[in-house]
Amino acid sequence: MKSYLHYLKASGKMLLCIILSLISINSYAQDAPLRLGVAGVTHGHLGEVVRRIDRRDFQVVGVAEPNDSYRRHNGLVGKVDASLFYKDLGEMLDATKPEVVVAYGSIYDHESVVEACAPRHIHVMVEKPLATTPKAARHIQKLAKQYDIMVLTNYETTWYSTNQYAYQLIQEGKIGDLVRINIYDGHEGPKEIGCDNKFLEWLTDPVLNGGGALIDFGCYGANLATWLMHGERPKSVYCVTKQHKPDIYPKVDDDATIVVEYPATTVQIMASWCWPQGRKDMYVYGLKGSIFQKTPTLMETFINGKNEGPFEAPRLESPINDSFRFLKAAIRGEYKLPPYDLSSLENNLLTVEILDAARKSAASGKVVKLK
Numbered sequence: 001m002k003s004y005l006h007y008l009k010a011s012g013k014m015l016l017c018i019i020l021s022l023i024s025i026n027s028y029a030q031d032a033p034l035r036l037g038v039a040g041v042t043h044g045h046l047g048e049v050v051r052r053i054d055r056r057d058f059q060v061v062g063v064a065e066p067n068d069s070y071r072r073h074n075g076l077v078g079k080v081d082a083s084l085f086y087k088d089l090g091e092m093l094d095a096t097k098p099e100v101v102v103a104y105g106s107i108y109d110h111e112s113v114v115e116a117c118a119p120r121h122i123h124v125m126v127e128k129p130l131a132t133t134p135k136a137a138r139h140i141q142k143l144a145k146q147y148d149i150m151v152l153t154n155y156e157t158t159w160y161s162t163n164q165y166a167y168q169l170i171q172e173g174k175i176g177d178l179v180r181i182n183i184y185d186g187h188e189g190p191k192e193i194g195c196d197n198k199f200l201e202w203l204t205d206p207v208l209n210g211g212g213a214l215i216d217f218g219c220y221g222a223n224l225a226t227w228l229m230h231g232e233r234p235k236s237v238y239c240v241t242k243q244h245k246p247d248i249y250p251k252v253d254d255d256a257t258i259v260v261e262y263p264a265t266t267v268q269i270m271a272s273w274c275w276p277q278g279r280k281d282m283y284v285y286g287l288k289g290s291i292f293q294k295t296p297t298l299m300e301t302f303i304n305g306k307n308e309g310p311f312e313a314p315r316l317e318s319p320i321n322d323s324f325r326f327l328k329a330a331i332r333g334e335y336k337l338p339p340y341d342l343s344s345l346e347n348n349l350l351t352v353e354i355l356d357a358a359r360k361s362a363a364s365g366k367v368v369k370l371k
Contacts, residue, residue: 009315036059036061036062037100039064040064040105040113041063041065048154048323049076049104049324053079054204060076061096062095063086064088068272071087093117107131107210108132108254109208110140111140114140114144123331124152125323127154128219130351133210138349139351150224150345153345153346157223157280158310158342161314163224164316166313169303171267177286178228178264178285180266181283182269183225185217185270185279186270186271187272190273191248214239214255217272218271218358223264233370234260234262235262236260236261236370237367237370238261241257242255243272249273256270256271256362297313299311302367319335334360353370
């Protein structure tokens, strides 16, 4: 009897040790750098990876780029071991087994990146917007669901403390029911601000980018509007595009005004490659007040007849203050995306649909009604 009790006691200690070991291993895995693969190096936002690579919260385990010259000359050369650069995306995925792939090629290429990653159960984060067409976006959605992966879309404006605080004030009912949202996004033009040729090759192509300023900057407004409106479907979209600089951008628009009509709210999105200076700001008007999101950190409000600002919005806490901290937390299950989150697939499916309706409206000169 004593020996049996001794056996149970010893077994219990062993079981406890195994459990503690598993907890320790899991904790280490959670704390370990995110294994990151890079698909394409032609997007100017690749600098987001380059600037953060020494932070050590992610590890670039492989880079895929089909163009020999671009593969040899990009911001990751010298920061990532030369043996980790591959010509073929599938080969890179099989050899390096990343947890997630970040896409830095053309918007058109997003679909093929997900096609390669999904069957291998590798998550994906693309730069904005999600896709060039609703058909491609729906295919991405189908693959994500079939293989149970996350497909996230990264926007610079997601990480603005002012946008997040504006959302909070709206949620709290501080400005009442929304009646109008005016969103301004643009700059002097991609060539004018110094984007390199490998970026311009596809950014100014109507197929590879899906359009010009309408897509490049209109996506910010469509994404924010979908978020602020909690995923409500618009009734209609009307868009006017201009080509002020056909000698520089002969194939695409360089200025777009998009009017998105909801049952009770009008959203006006102004996207341009023709402004004398860059801006990404937003005005939100409710029945009881207004919010001016002025910069990533500064804003003004008019609530209950009282003007406040400009003041600094509350600082965002990790992981929602940085795209790569957010990515790691989302992939590792430490952060759950709220419905119609700015990075979420459901938000960006509707964003692509709004952009497609705007493109069709600009081509026809007519209002496009959404089903």
